[in-house]
Amino acid sequence: MKxxxxxxxxxxxxxxxxxGVPLEKKKVICKFxxxxxxxxxxxxxxxxxxxxxxxxxxxxxHGFEKELGYFQLSQLKxxxxxxxxxxxxxxxxxxxxxxxxxxxxxxxx
Numbered sequence: 001m002k003x004x005x006x007x008x009x010x011x012x013x014x015x016x017x018x019x020g021v022p023l024e025k026k027k028v029i030c031k032f033x034x035x036x037x038x039x040x041x042x043x044x045x046x047x048x049x050x051x052x053x054x055x056x057x058x059x060x061x062h063g064f065e066k067e068l069g070y071f072q073l074s075q076l077k078x079x080x081x082x083x084x085x086x087x088x089x090x091x092x093x094x095x096x097x098x099x100x101x102x103x104x105x106x107x108x109x
Contacts (some may be wrong), residue, residue: 041059055072
């Protein structure tokens with residue numbers, strides 16, 4: 001599966017551009033997850049790294065805790081779950097609000 005598409009790259013707001021937007025209203029441009037563990041990365045903003053072979057993201061990370069943070073596509077590609085499976089992209093998530101996505105799974109934003 002292709003983790004990043006042109007549509008995703010084109011839709012990424014610039015880093016820091018959503019600072020004033022409440023968390024539940026932030027648009028999730030894409031979601032990555034480990035199919036064999038409970039980790040997920042919700043991307044709100046991003047930019048190409050200088051060599052344009054990598055992307056730098058800002059978003060919400062669900063792991064041991066929920067926390068806002070920065071991460072790179074290359075880092076995600078190296079992540080493996082308990083069974084050694086690589087991350088995948090949730091195809092149903094594109095430009096939906098974080099609050100809407102949390103309601104789907106019965107969690108608060």
